[in-house]
Structures are given as structure tokens and as C-alpha cells.
Amino acid sequence: xxxxxxLAVNTFREAVRDRVLxxxxxxxxxxxxxxxxxxxxxxxxxxxxxxDLGLAAISFFTVLMIVLLGTNLVYREIERxxxxxxxxxxxxxxxxxxxxxLGLYATVLLSVLILSAVYLGVVAVFAGGVQADLLxxxxxxxxxxxxxxxxxxxxxxxxxxxxxxxxxxxxFVAGHLAHDILELVAVTENAALEPVxxxxxxxxxxxxxxxxxxxxxxxxxxxxxxxxxxxxYAVLYSAAVLLVTMVAxxxxxxx
Amino acid sequence: xxxxxIDVRGITKVFRSKLLRRPSTALRGVDLAVGEGEVxxxxxxxxxxxxxxxxxxxxxxxxxxxxxxxxxxxxxxxxARRSLGFLPDSPNFYQYLSxxxxxxxxxxxxxLQGPELHRRIETxxxxxxxxxxxxxRQVRTYSRGMLQRTGIAAAILPNPRLVILDEPMNGLDPLxxxxxxxxxxxxxxxGVTVFLSSHVLADIEQTADRVGILSDGRLVxxxxxxxxxxAGDRRxxxxxxLAQREALAGVxxxxxTLRRGSAGxxxxxxxxxxxxxxxTAILSAGGRLISYQPRRSSLEDFFMKRVERDxxxxxxxxxxxxxxxxxxxxxxxxxxQEVRT
Numbered sequence: 365x366x367x368x369x370x371l372a373v374n375t376f377r378e379a380v381r382d383r384v385l386x387x388x389x390x391x392x393x394x395x396x397x398x399x400x401x402x403x404x405x406x407x408x409x410x411x412x413x414x415x416d417l418g419l420a421a422i423s424f425f426t427v428l429m430i431v432l433l434g435t436n437l438v439y440r441e442i443e444r445x446x447x448x449x450x451x452x453x454x455x456x457x458x459x460x461x462x463x464x465x466l467g468l469y470a471t472v473l474l475s476v477l478i479l480s481a482v483y484l485g486v487v488a489v490f491a492g493g494v495q496a497d498l499l500x501x502x503x504x505x506x507x508x509x510x511x512x513x514x515x516x517x518x519x520x521x522x523x524x525x526x527x528x529x530x531x532x533x534x535x536f537v538a539g540h541l542a543h544d545i546l547e548l549v550a551v552t553e554n555a556a557l558e559p560v561x562x563x564x565x566x567x568x569x570x571x572x573x574x575x576x577x578x579x580x581x582x583x584x585x586x587x588x589x590x591x592x593x594x595x596x597y598a599v600l601y602s603a604a605v606l607l608v609t610m611v612a613x614x615x616x617x618x619x
Numbered sequence: 620x621x622x623x624x625i626d627v628r629g630i631t632k633v634f635r636s637k638l639l640r641r642p643s644t645a646l647r648g649v650d651l652a653v654g655e656g657e658v659x660x661x662x663x664x665x666x667x668x669x670x671x672x673x674x675x676x677x678x679x680x681x682x683x684x685x686x687x688x689x690x691x692x693x694x695x696x697x698x699a700r701r702s703l704g705f706l707p708d709s710p711n712f713y714q715y716l717s718x719x720x721x722x723x724x725x726x727x728x729x730x731l732q733g734p735e736l737h738r739r740i741e742t743x744x745x746x747x748x749x750x751x752x753x754x755x756r757q758v759r760t761y762s763r764g765m766l767q768r769t770g771i772a773a774a775i776l777p778n779p780r781l782v783i784l785d786e787p788m789n790g791l792d793p794l795x796x797x798x799x800x801x802x803x804x805x806x807x808x809x810g811v812t813v814f815l816s817s818h819v820l821a822d823i824e825q826t827a828d829r830v831g832i833l834s835d836g837r838l839v840x841x842x843x844x845x846x847x848x849x850a851g852d853r854r855x856x857x858x859x860x861l862a863q864r865e866a867l868a869g870v871x872x873x874x875x876t877l878r879r880g881s882a883g884x885x886x887x888x889x890x891x892x893x894x895x896x897x898x899t900a901i902l903s904a905g906g907r908l909i910s911y912q913p914r915r916s917s918l919e920d921f922f923m924k925r926v927e928r929d930x931x932x933x934x935x936x937x938x939x940x941x942x943x944x945x946x947x948x949x950x951x952x953x954x955x956q957e958v959r960t
Binding site: 367370371374377378381382444445446448449450451452453454455456617618619 | 697709729
């Protein structure tokens with residue numbers, strides 16, 4: 365059994381036994397179900413509201429869980445000095461990071477599955493049935509979570525949980541807005557600002573490609589090409605972030 | 620490649636504070652060698668650099684300068700860690716795991732699995748004396764002693780060639796300390812090399828073959844325990860019985876101290892020549908020689924003298940230097956104050 369797998373299983377077990385996961389799932393579930401109660405307030409649009417609120421809840425609570433669990437992931441090991449007992453076993457530091465990342469992402473996928481099951485049940489009963497595009501949108505949310513998880517693990521390696529949480533959330537928001545800001549700067553034709561914004565646009569994850577809720581609401585199908593591109597992008601981007609994390613972690617002294 | 624299991628050459632470690640990057644020297648050119656199968660006692664006052672040395676051996680921190688090997692491999696190499704067990708000072712484990720789960724996790728990281736792993740876990744937990752009822756409880760409910768036992772179980776589970784124990788007796792009651800001493804001696808009988816860092820000098824004295832004393836980041840003494848304790852002390856303790864009390868005056872002349880013990884008279888001669896004359900006097904007076912034993916100072920006596928001497932040398936050197944009270948000097952002063960306290 366590889367070290368990475370052993371560490372991933374242990375991280376998954378830790379997350380599952382953590383009350384944070386339960387709390388996030390309970391509140392996420394309530395939010396998805398709550399859409400049924402609030403939807404009639406939008407006259408004639410209640411099916412649309414149920415679909416939109418549910419998808420928003422899955423996305424928000426998934427990111428919330430990554431922030432709450434992920435930003436503590438490596439930091440807590442260093443702070444509680446459990447890292448001393450792990451890294452004195454025959455485990456390489458990159459394997460440790462990869463194991464922690466995979467364990468956390470497995471937990472994230474589990475929560476996405478649970479919230480999606482509740483959501484799809486609600487949609488099937490109260491919003492006119494499940495369409496394939498809904499599944500695609502949920503799949504894209506899971507791919508987006510891959511990127512956000514890798515970012516959270518990176519910050520957890522180099523910063524305190526509070527800073528990590530702020531940074532991770534900022535990257536998530538900026539990743540969704542970066543494309544709009546780039547277009548805005550292009551319109552204003554500000555020569556000084558453009559290279560700076562372009563730099564951040566290249567460095568930040570392009571998360572707006574993963575948000576297809578507008579397609580769902582307007583009934584426009586999500587192109588298959590976008591799905592494939594997003595999958596490739598998520599894997600490559602998170603691999604690059606993990607590589608940076610491994611380098612930073614390998615250079616650390618554990619005093 | 621060195622024939623020693625631990626070979627440290629000129630290790631220096633300078634820490635820098637995070638904000639102002641002020642240097643603080645933890646180790647100053649430490650040379651150390653530990654041979655296969657021996658129990659090596661690593662001593663030193665608080666802040667002497669013992670844990671820093673251990674962390675360098677394990678690859679948790681990197682030395683500023685110097686080099687060395689553990690099990691013939693560079694510090695922290697994965698190959699070396701395959702044959703190494705480690706118990707940290709105040710061990711912290713995943714609170715949500717039980718001792719059994721923790722050992723399954725540790726065993727799998729060492730490539731163990733299946734029935735062999737489970738068999739070995741039960742044997743190891745028996746060996747360290749962790750009660751059966753506690754083995755499935757989460758470690759968050761454990762006492763300090765139980766945590767130490769779990770930690771040592773995790774360290775010896777993979778049958779390592781080298782075990783590094785950092786303050787293993789911390790928080791143990793007398794019974795627990797005795798169990799730990801017995802365990803260390805049984806590991807030694809099995810040919811396992813034990814690197815034992817401890818404040819409890821009596822435990823080191825009872826288990827170690829060789830000791831190294833670290834003071835202010837320098838290895839000030841290193842050698843076989845017997846050689847260290849008997850070096851410079853030529854006194855001989857003689858226990859005897861006399862047929863007639865009047866003969867005591869003739870014997871007493873050659874002794875620096877004399878008292879009445881339960882087995883007989885106990886006296887101390889200043890050197891072997893004087894002791895020889897005393898023995899002749901006892902026998903010629905018709906007395907009986909019960910024991911004749913070269914005097915050995917205790918490790919505690921030796922340790923205190925050695926550290927005090929090192930501090931005095933440090934103070935003299937500091938006085939000769941131009942007034943410099945940099946951060947490193949201030950740290951040393953603080954450490955000396957701690958030792959005196």
C-alpha cells in the first residue's frame with residue numbers, strides 16, 4: 365500500500381470524524397431543502413429558484429468546507445507536532461502533501477455527492493425533473509473544488525489558518541471575477557493597469573468557466589468542449605499548485 | 620561509509636527569529652558517533668541542543684553547517700527511516716485514533732499489512748504494557764503514561780535497527796520508568812541501537828553503555844559510562860570486620876573516612892596504594908575483608924560538575940571578550956540562568 369494512499373485514507377478518516385463536515389452537510393442540506401419553502405415567493409419562477417438556489421448552495425457549502433478543513437490541514441500537523449511522528453516514518457514530504465490533498469478532496473467529493481443527492485431529489489419532486497445539464501453543472505462544481513482544495517493546501521502549508529482561509533476565499537472570488545475585470549480594463553484602455561491585471565488573470569484560476577448556472581437558468585446546453593477543457597484545466601492547475609506546495613514544504617524546518 | 624549507526628561531523632545549527640532574523644546558535648560543531656547495538660545516553664541541561672540534534676538526525680531540520688549519516692545514509696533519507704523508530708518529547712498523535720488504529724497507520728507507512736501487521740501490533744502493545752481495555756479507545760482519553768507507551772509501541776513496531784527516544788521517561792510514574800528501563804535493556808539484548816535523550820540521570824546510568832553530554836550547543840563529554848565515572852577518582856571503598864575493636868586504631872590511620880555499616884566497618888582510602896596498606900593491616904590484625912571496591916562518582920555528580928565547569932569556562936571566555944551582548948550571548952546567559960535555577 366503506497367504511503368500516499370495510507371495518508372489519504374487517514375486524512376479522509378480525520379475529516380469524516382470532524383464535526384465540521386457534519387455541520388456543513390446539515391446546513392447545506394437545510395439550505396437546499398429551504399429553497400422549496402422560499403421558491404413560491406418568486407411568482408411563476410419557483411422551479412427556477414429551486415434549481416438556482418440549490419446549485420448555489422452546493423457551490424457555497426463545498427467552498428466553505430474546503431476553507432474550514434483545508435486551511436487547517438497541514439498547519440495543524442505542524443502546530444500539534446504530529447508531523448514529527450509522520451515524517452520520521454519512511455514518507456517523503458511530497459507524498460505527505462499529495463496524501464493530505466487526496467484525502468481532503470475525497471471528503472469534498474463525498475460532501476458534493478451527498479448535497480447533490482439531496483438537491484436532485486428536491487429538483488425531481490418540486491422543480492420538474494432532473495436534466496443532464498444539472499449533472500454537468502454539479503460535475504463542474506466538483507472540478508472547481510479540485511482547484512480550490514489545492515489552493516487551500518498551499519496556503520495551509522505556508523500561513524496560519526485565518527490567513528489561509530482569507531487567501532483561499534479571495535482566490536475563489538477573484539478566480540470568478542478575473543475574466544470580468546480583464547474585460548473591464550480592456551474597455552477602459554488603461555495602459556498602466558492592463559499588464560498587472562493580465563498577470564493576475566494568468567496566475568489566478570479561471571473559475572468562471574466552471575460556473576454554468578446561467579446556462580441552466582436560460583436553458584442553453586453546456587458545450588461538451590467546455591466540460592473537457594475544464595477537466596484538463598482543473599487537473600493541470602491543481603497539479604501546478606501542488607508542485608509549488610511540495611517545493612515550499614520540502615524546504616521547511618520543523619522546529 | 621561509516622561503521623557507526625549515527626555519525627555526526629561538525630554540526631552547527633543557527634536559528635533565526637522570523638521577524639528580525641536575529642541569530643541564535645543552538646549547536647556549535649557537534650561531533651558524535653554511536654556504534655551498532657549500544658545504548659547511548661544523550662544528556663544536557665534545558666536548551667543545550669539535545670532535541671535540535673535529534674531533529675537533525677531525523678531530517679526534520681537541516682544543519683547550518685556540518686554533515687553526517689544515520690544508518691549509513693544522509694540525515695532524513697527515506698532509506699534510513701525504514702530502519703528507524705522515534706519517540707518524540709511529549710508525543711502528539713491523531714486524537715481521533717485509538718492505539719490500535721494508530722499502530723495500523725504507522726505499520727502501513729512502514730509497508731506492513733495483513734495478519735502479520737495485526738499480530739505484530741498486539742505483541743508490541745503487550746510488550747509496552749498498554750492495557751487491553753485501552754487499546755480501542757481514542758488516544759484523546761489517554762493519560763501521559765499511556766501516550767508514552769503508545770509512542771514507544773509505534774517506534775518499535777517495525778523492528779527497527781535504531782530507536783531514538785527523546786525524553787521517554789517524562790510523565791511516567793516509578794513503575795512506568797522501570798518498565799521503560801527494562802524495555803530499553805531488552806532492545807539492547809536484541810541488538811537494537813538505542814539513542815536515549817533524557818533528563819533522568821539515574822535511568823541513563825542504569826541503561827546506557829556510553830554517554831554524551833551536551834552543554835550550550837557543544838558536546839563537552841563523550842565516552843563509555845564506566846570510563847567517565849571512574850576517571851580522576853582513585854578512591855577505594857573497603858568494607859571489613861575486625862575480631863577486636865582495639866585493632867581499629869591501626870587500620871583507621873590509612874582511611875580518609877570510616878563509619879559503621881550493617882555488614883561491618885566501611886572506610887575509604889584515598890588511592891590504591893593506601894588501600895593496600897589498609898588491607899594488610901586488617902588481615903594482620905586477624906580481621907576479615909568483606910569488600911574492596913573502587914569508588915565511582917554518580918552520573919549526577921559528574922554531570923553537575925561537568926556542566927558547571929563548562930559554564931565557568933564560558934563565563935571566563937565571555938569576560939575576556941570585549942563587551943558584546945548580542946542576541947546569541949543573551950540566549951546563552953538565559954540558558955545558564957535556567958540551569959542554575
